[in-house]
Structures are given as structure tokens and as C-alpha cells.
Amino acid sequence: MTLTFDDSHYDALILWAFDPPPVGRPGPLVTTARIIAPDQPPEVLVDGRPCPVIGTTRSGWLSTAGLGWCCFCGDRDTLATIGKACTPVRSQLMADRKRFNAALHRYASQPETGFCAGLPVFNLGGGREAIRPEDIEVPEVKDAFQGFLDDLGPDLEGRLVGDLRVTAMPDGYADSTLWWWFAREWKGKGR
Incomplete structure (x- = not known):
């Protein structure tokens, strides 16, 4: 079964690709994740809400659909597992060029945030x-x-x-x- 992605998944992909995480400020912290299926993004719970993870950084930040960046405070092995589970999901997202390009356009059209x-x-x-x-x-x-x-x-x-x-x-x-x-x-x- 392949997940149907919405714009928040594509926006999280673009965030992961182009914007660094807010490493200088504490963000939402998560300690556990779950891997659902090979063709679906892993999830973390933030304030009891499941958030699909689209990408990770080496410093433990996760780009999530609908939330943006959150910081993973679990162990390195789990972070690596989350990162590996994100790879096929990103491939699926990039395969839909029309929606991927629309997300790029949304990103490029945003006003500067000042941050x-x-x-x-x-x-x-x-x-x-x-x-x-x-x-x-x-x-x-x-x-x-x-x-x-x-x-x-x-x-x-x-x-x-x-x-x-x-x-x-x-x-x-x-x-x-x-x-x-x-x-x-x-x-x-x-x-």
C-alpha cells in the first residue's frame, strides 16, 4: 500500500533540502519514533499528535509534515533507522514532479522570514x-x-x-x- 501524500509532506521535503534546522533554539523534542511500513514515512509523536518524518539531520533534527522541524533526543541508532526509513519516502515524493515542483514554487514564493x-x-x-x-x-x-x-x-x-x-x-x-x-x-x- 502506498501512502497518499499531501502538500505538508512535500513542504517538509523542501524544508529538509533547503533550510537548516533551528539548532540555536530549543524546539519540540521527541524521544521515540515508529516505523510503519517501508513505503510510509516514520512517525514521531509531538504533543500526542503523530507527525510523519520526511528527513533527518546528523544533529538529530527531523523535518516533519505539518509541524516543521523537531529535535530527536533518542539514541543514534534509532536516528539512523529513522533516516533510512525516510529515503524511499523521499524518492516517492520526488517521483511526482508536478507536486514536487509546486512545493518548490511555494517555497520560493514565501516572503523572507527574517530568521x-x-x-x-x-x-x-x-x-x-x-x-x-x-x-x-x-x-x-x-x-x-x-x-x-x-x-x-x-x-x-x-x-x-x-x-x-x-x-x-x-x-x-x-x-x-x-x-x-x-x-x-x-x-x-x-x-
Whole structure:
């Protein structure tokens, strides 16, 4: 039996593909998941409501249909099982090109939220957009991001980090592009 997907499933796929999870802010936390069938997405319970999972990150965040991001606090093996169960579901979603492209269009048509990976973004002028590391509420993430910045060194103006060009920021701010990249790639403690 193949599940009938609605727009929320496609939106969760696009969220997983393009937006980093809000690693700097506590989100809905889940500890258990259930695998239903090979052609259906795994589910987590959030406030007693089942939420289909479409994708996972190495740091334990789950992109869910109808909810968005939630953080999985269970063990690594279960996270890996959830991730593997999502793969055939994503393949099914991408096979319907019309609905997949419609979800891409919805995503591209959304106004800017003013947030990046859960943190407010500040326009500092001259095309510079920044976050404030002090806004990171999760101590482990704050420390890891500061270590990431320290490893890059003080002279960031015009540097490429990965394939992203970075601009220098005033004290108390960090380039929002760096935050986006960090949030997307961060594995989390012990992962």
C-alpha cells in the first residue's frame, strides 16, 4: 500500500533540502519514533499528535509534515533507522514532479522570514546580514559555533568558507551565511 501524500509532506521535503534546522533554539523534542511500513514515512509523536518524518539531520533534527522541524533526543541508532526509513519516502515524493515542483514554487514564493536557523537576522546595510551569537540559547551550540568562528580566524572579509563568500561583521555579530552553513553541517555533540 502506498501512502497518499499531501502538500505538508512535500513542504517538509523542501524544508529538509533547503533550510537548516533551528539548532540555536530549543524546539519540540521527541524521544521515540515508529516505523510503519517501508513505503510510509516514520512517525514521531509531538504533543500526542503523530507527525510523519520526511528527513533527518546528523544533529538529530527531523523535518516533519505539518509541524516543521523537531529535535530527536533518542539514541543514534534509532536516528539512523529513522533516516533510512525516510529515503524511499523521499524518492516517492520526488517521483511526482508536478507536486514536487509546486512545493518548490511555494517555497520560493514565501516572503523572507527574517530568521536563519532559528535566529533573527539583522540587516547591517551594504548587503550584510548578520545574527548575534548571544541569541543562541543552547549552550552546546553556542560553544560549538564560537569554536567554528575561532577556527576561521579574525580576517573573514571576502573569504570563501566552503563555497560561501563571507563579510566581516562588527563586534557581537556573525555573518548569517556562516550561521546557515554551520547549522546545516553541525553534527551535534556525540553524533
